[in-house]
Amino acid sequence: MKKTLVLTLAVCLLAGPALAEVCMSPYVKRLAGREKVLYVWSVAVDPAGQDALAVVDVALASPTYGSVLTTVPIGSAGNEPHHMGFTDDRTKIWAGTLFSNRIFIFDVATDPAHPRIVRTLDDLGERTGLLGPHTYYALPGRMLITFLSSADGGLPGGFAEFTNEGDLVRVFKNPAEAPYAYDAALKPDINRLVTSSFTPFRNYRKPLPQWDMKDGGNTLLVWDFKERKVLQTLHTDPVPLEVRWSLKPGRAYGWTNAALGDSIWWFGQGEGGRYATQKAADLGKGCLPADLRQSPDDRYLYVSCFLTSQIQAWDVSDPQKARLHDVLEPGVQPNMLHITGDGRRIYVTNSLLSTMDYSGNFWVRLAHVGPDGRLKLDPFFNVDFTRVPGGPYRAHDMLLN
């Protein structure tokens, strides 16, 4: 009887705070064991090819470990597959495209190694008044999707909420004084959502030399999430991208990477409950920080420098004053990072946007995080995406299952 109680107590305690991998919505169900497959949302290099969701075998004991198991083509090229996210119950992946403005919903529960498209949303402009679906953020039974643009390709951007099946619930547009949109991250225990800002469809769809570098945001919005109401507009260096809250309960602060400022910014609640921002790290001129991830213990931030080809690890023991801890050179133009739930491995891809990539070699690589927080590239894990059947592909966003 006593044994049963202890066991039950342990089960209950474990069931309580079970969180998914860091940098995902806290509502996403946790992966039960070590990852077995890595999904890679991939852009066809050849205009005659097809964009696809690739499945990489990452089950350590598997004879095909480190190779592409299958690709699920989406019917055409030129869509610009970009980011994706799980529904909260981890049964579906929502994966979106920046140029064709479509969202593909994949069933990954029936057979995780063989995703299947169950629905395509391809009239987003008409349905939401927004274009450029970017962040796929799970809420209970619903998905919150940020959009970079209004339906005419300009501003404001905003976000829309859908049921997990893909039916639209409602739309929120950014306020006129802070119209640029990009990422969103929620801190449910303090009821605050923070959104960030990039550039709209009219700009990012053009070849890079034609971009208007002034057509971008430098704002973060702090929302009362329950009311979906903007409380405050904050400012950072130009184009703050990823929003990462501290993972500790109750802590009302986080960080963002300002891509054109080569900097990491702290945002957080200060005196009187108002939020403020402060530059927390200078990443070095020309870094172009494209992705920002964090360790599960709130100790380190990992940032990919797309132009200087580094992954930098920053110690944020002092959240407002980060200290450079380690630098890894994983190969040319690293972009997306995906950290495992235990914080021990970081998968890396190296395509940002087809209009911005400056290398023709595309891959998925793996960095191990040591007990000292230092990064080491795995010499035995290197998935060459130029040689994948149906490819070559530019490897972009990743999810584990």
Added chain:
Amino acid sequence: MGGVGEERRSLPPTLTDVVALVAALLLLAAPARAHEAAPTASEWRARPVEGRLPIIRPAPDYTLATPDGRPVRAADFAGRIRVETFIYTRCADTCPLVSAKLARLQALLAARGLLGRQVALASITLDPVHDTPAVLARHAAAYKADPRGWLWLRGTPAETQRLLAAYGGVVPPGADLAHSDWIFLVDGENRIREIYSERLFDPDAVLADIGVLTAVAHRR
């Protein structure tokens, strides 16, 4: 002790009963989380209801039954708000935590005179083959469910599967009855207005949401 009619007490406690008890104790022992104070009724009325509780979609209709055999349809709740979820009695992960939190919500509603009359709780078993009426009744009693306000419902296996799918739920193959830990807030017109997950289900915050819906109902 152990008199006629108290047969339940003479049975040894099952694992799920113990899980339920421990979950309830944990919940009681948990320090009160800092959250915004529940608004007063006049504050509720001042709030933009659409911003807070949008109409997410219609709730599916169903025909289920209570352990004593009384048929219950979704339509029977017309005019009443309900908090509805899926559980099964052998579940040892999130279900006991959900049920413990619903027990807390039941107490909050009862203290305000809302339970049964204006607000109902409904726990639907995903495992009707194992959860016979007797098993389900015993489980409900372990949570001190008040049958006037907290209904424990079961249907045929086919109806249960249909209903789960209609709610968007999936039980992945081979994973026993692992299911989404959703808790639905359904208004008096059978529309889903909020979906909570177990981990962030705060009975006081749910009470505030119920207050928003009852304030609107009173205004009509």
